[in-house]
Amino acid sequence: MTIKEIAKISGVSIATVSRVINNDESFRVSEKTREKIMKNIKKYGYIKRNIGTNINRFKVGIIKLFETEIEYKNTYYSMFYLTLENRLKEEKIKYEIFFKKKLNNPKTLEELKFLDAIIIVGETSDKFLLSLLKYNTNILCLDNDIKIDSVDSISFDYKLSVKKVIDYLIKQGHSNIALITGKYDKKDFRAKYFEEITKKRKNLKRTILKVGEFKKESGYLLTKELLKNKKNIPTAIFCGNDNIASGVYNAIYESGRKIPDDISVIGFNDNKISKFLNPPLTTISINIDNIIDIGIKLLKEKIYNKRTFTCKVLVQTDLIIRKSIKKL
Structure with missing residues (x-):
């Protein structure tokens, strides 16, 4: 069985299974969960595949904080999502879009467990992120300088x-x-x-x-x-x-x-x-391309290389001087 199948049978995220298999000491998991995962691995078997030849099997979730109407009116976020989706396609990383408002459905939340990572764009509350960590521990925040230790983030100062x-x-x-x-x-x-x-x-x-x-x-x-x-x-x-x-x-x-x-x-x-x-x-x-490029790099490190430490990155902003300011 693959790691994804073991995760599904065990009712946990892929990241959780991966960290248990790799004896990640920095990752806190109950002994009961650890025993359940190891029992399923022993029972069904686990085949470790060559990541370099099987990258298409990975899938991430993009959680949109805003409804389509709001996103349409705020061209910054519509451009951000478009650029992000195009970059994921270039990297051959499959993705599924979830809307924040629909995450009050238990079945939808359960689906998050079987994703390799979750990407969130824009400012959101710590409370919301902490609720997501119960379902998937591999979260990447873009355009959000989040302070939660276990969450990767790329933003600007x-x-x-x-x-x-x-x-x-x-x-x-x-x-x-x-x-x-x-x-x-x-x-x-x-x-x-x-x-x-x-x-x-x-x-x-x-x-x-x-x-x-x-x-x-x-x-x-x-x-x-x-x-x-x-x-x-x-x-x-x-x-x-x-x-x-x-x-x-x-x-x-x-x-x-x-x-x-x-x-x-x-x-x-x-x-x-x-x-x-x-x-x-x-x-x-705000250099959207830089934020997304760094985000994709961190994502691949987590998924492909099993990076265990958290990264917080701040990207430089530039003042673009045109003709709307008068010197008094």
């Missing part, structure tokens, strides 16, 4: 990326800055670090935080609201993503103001539309 934006705006002479962002399950990291960093910048006169959704309509409505207070109009608006920035542009122009002459705008994510806005949008670029 959240705090440093926000600091880059604030320091650049201050350098350009802006002292009245607003952040318009969104949130999913928890407070957006941009909001968290915006508040933390701006408190320490004594040369800032005023900061404003508006939280809605990560979409164009939200950026438009929150900017309209922001511009109603004529005594407190910011000289620069930092947007949680480039979709929000697109809505901010519309609201500013609708008010009779110009970008960047009257209000400067800076985005986040550098999606495909940002360089075609008028004027082209200054933004933070």
Whole structure:
């Protein structure tokens, strides 16, 4: 029998069987589970196959945190998933897509046990990840700087990326800055670090935080609201993503103001539309290709080479300077 078949009979994940077979001392498993696995191996036999010639037998699960409609509106994540799926196909790694909302079904959760790994893209709670670890111990988080020791993660330095934006705006002479962002399950990291960093910048006169959704309509409505207070109009608006920035542009122009002459705008994510806005949008670029390439490498190390230690990787972000920021 193969390791996958032993895992299925034993009611555990493939990773669990692998670690028991390889006497992984860093892996905690109950003696009862260990005995059950070894009993099944003895009873049915276990054939170790040559990984180099049987890579097509591996399969991973991609857990999508958002519904298709939300993903469609947030081009960053739609591009992320498309790139990820294409890379898995190139590596001949089979995959199956699961939606977070459907994981309350016990039968669906049981299916996770028989995957070689689980990939999650985007920010999610520790509570959700800990619940998944009960079904599969091989989890890879992309675009999420997760702190759980046993979970591999590849992301970017959240705090440093926000600091880059604030320091650049201050350098350009802006002292009245607003952040318009969104949130999913928890407070957006941009909001968290915006508040933390701006408190320490004594040369800032005023900061404003508006939280809605990560979409164009939200950026438009929150900017309209922001511009109603004529005594407190910011000289620069930092947007949680480039979709929000697109809505901010519309609201500013609708008010009779110009970008960047009257209000400067800076985005986040550098999606495909940002360089075609008028004027082209200054933004933070996250290298999706690098995150996914490193993720695939870590995935293969875990699946093919049985790596037992955890990896945490932070990828550099870049400030893409275009024409939406005015120097005061």
